[in-house]
Amino acid sequence: MIWDFNFNLPTSIEFGNGKVKNIGKRAKELGGKKALLITDKGLAQTGILQKVTDSLDQEGVNYIVFDEITPNPKDVDCHRAYQQFKDEEIDLLIGLGGGSSMDTAKAIGTLLTHGGELRDRYGFNLLEREITPLICIPTTSGTGSEVTTGSVITDTVTKQKEAILDIRLAPKLAILDPELTLTLPKSITAATGMDALTHAIEAYTSNIAEPISDALSLYSIELIAKYLPLAVENGNDLEGRKNMLVASLIAGMAFNHADLGAVHAMAEPLGGLYDTPHGVANSIFLPHVFEFNIPSNPEKHAIVAEKLGANKEGKTIEETAYEGVVLLKELARKIGIPDFRDLNNINPEDFPFLADGAAVHLCTQTNSRKVTREDYLALFQKTYEAKNTTLI
CATH class of the missing domain: 3.40.50.1970 (Rossmann fold)
Structure with missing residues (x-):
């Protein structure tokens, strides 16, 4: 920090x-x-x-x-x-x-x-x-x-x-x-909510995070874990909508100061090439980048996992952190986020181009763990082969 x-x-x-x-x-x-x-x-x-x-x-x-x-x-x-x-x-x-x-x-x-x-x-x-x-x-x-x-x-x-x-x-x-x-459709509620969650997690685990951004990020993660499924399920629930709007706001404040990481470095080239909705792209890459980043700071990733609902009793810090990967996949599945391979026009032959863009993206510099072009290429391929419904 x-x-x-x-x-x-x-x-x-x-x-x-x-x-x-x-x-x-x-x-x-x-x-x-x-x-x-x-x-x-x-x-x-x-x-x-x-x-x-x-x-x-x-x-x-x-x-x-x-x-x-x-x-x-x-x-x-x-x-x-x-x-x-x-x-x-x-x-x-x-x-x-x-x-x-x-x-x-x-x-x-x-x-x-x-x-x-x-x-x-x-x-x-x-x-x-x-x-x-x-x-x-x-x-x-x-x-x-x-x-x-x-x-x-x-x-x-x-x-x-x-x-x-x-x-x-x-x-x-x-x-x-x-x-x-209140009138936001379920699919957009889900994608934008996961966008906010990505902001909060990446700001918290960023290599330039500081105390104020950390506090904002953690509260945002806590609110999203509790209220995003409710907002998706019942869009007329004003309590859920209010808490999600607060969560998005303070996640924005957090990443504006702590920046973001490899999820955004991957999502933005994807959006530039395919016009993929930004929140959907973030949702898809988030659990895989989270897993990749755990070795760089197991303690912070374990804290994120706890905010997502992980039980740390009887587990090591690393085991708790890796449970966060499972919870992120479960959340994406629960709110209807599609798998990478199910998006329109995705062509694995484009992955080298996407990896090139990710490697030079500004957010690569503030990612929790050093990440190379080859790492990005492997992450694109791994995400393409994975399914939200397959828990690790």
């Missing part, structure tokens, strides 16, 4: 049922006169978008809706939105939806304030000024993007996911309203 650390949370957080009704007032407080509201077509057809626009209308804040967000947001879509709205005198951005909407909002904000090409900003601290003020309203419990200082975008030329990482990307405000997550 790192004991020399800084912890900065530049985003204000409002959490509670019905909080979305405050968006108009908060937009005015941020000086918003004309907002670009960034969402997807699915949400645009629900009452969730209307709750936002009604509040903006009530406070006299003008807005334009851009509802062409897709999963694994693409650089070309961000540039198209920028070209479409750059002359509209936009002074506020609102990201409404999952991580794709919020990451796209950050990317558009980057273009509005810097111009140029997104690829010029991939990496650490390459922004020259803060982006257009941004309010994020998550409607899923998974990404934590509402409190992170990163934006992950698919480069359509290289077929790789790239990241803009800079505190100047941070949203000014995150409004988290559990009621907005």
Whole structure:
């Protein structure tokens, strides 16, 4: 664990049922006169978008809706939105939806304030000024993007996911309203919940973890282990939805400071190549990377296993840790996560390309255990041959 650390949370957080009704007032407080509201077509057809626009209308804040967000947001879509709205005198951005909407909002904000090409900003601290003020309203419990200082975008030329990482990307405000997550389908609840769990586990076991990120991660793991199956089973259970939204939020706070690991290093090249939903990709790789990483820090992995429900009585630390692998597979099976080989278009001949991408991914540097390209190639193959229903 790192004991020399800084912890900065530049985003204000409002959490509670019905909080979305405050968006108009908060937009005015941020000086918003004309907002670009960034969402997807699915949400645009629900009452969730209307709750936002009604509040903006009530406070006299003008807005334009851009509802062409897709999963694994693409650089070309961000540039198209920028070209479409750059002359509209936009002074506020609102990201409404999952991580794709919020990451796209950050990317558009980057273009509005810097111009140029997104690829010029991939990496650490390459922004020259803060982006257009941004309010994020998550409607899923998974990404934590509402409190992170990163934006992950698919480069359509290289077929790789790239990241803009800079505190100047941070949203000014995150409004988290559990009621907005009540209509989330089971499959998306499961995938996004496992995304949040991956964030928490990888942040906790990261080689740059520190005390505050550890505390946030452990509480997130505990909440997800208890409430994710309930939220998947009964999406109208507000208690489950509330706890999952908190878990996602604090996991985002944790990994924003401790970073992630090999699960994300594998999942993002997969999403870049196949457009695989990010949460599904994380779910599939999580137990296998967790098992691979145990030798690097058995004690921390055993603590994760306990939070997942492992009983340590009569077991060694290593035995408890390996029970965590079983529990992760059981959880994935219980909530309906598919096996790797059952995803569309997966071709083992692409594994060398995916391993190449994983090996140079930024998250490889902070993985709990040193991992090579050859390790990644073996992990892709092992995951492809495994089944969630086969417990080790």
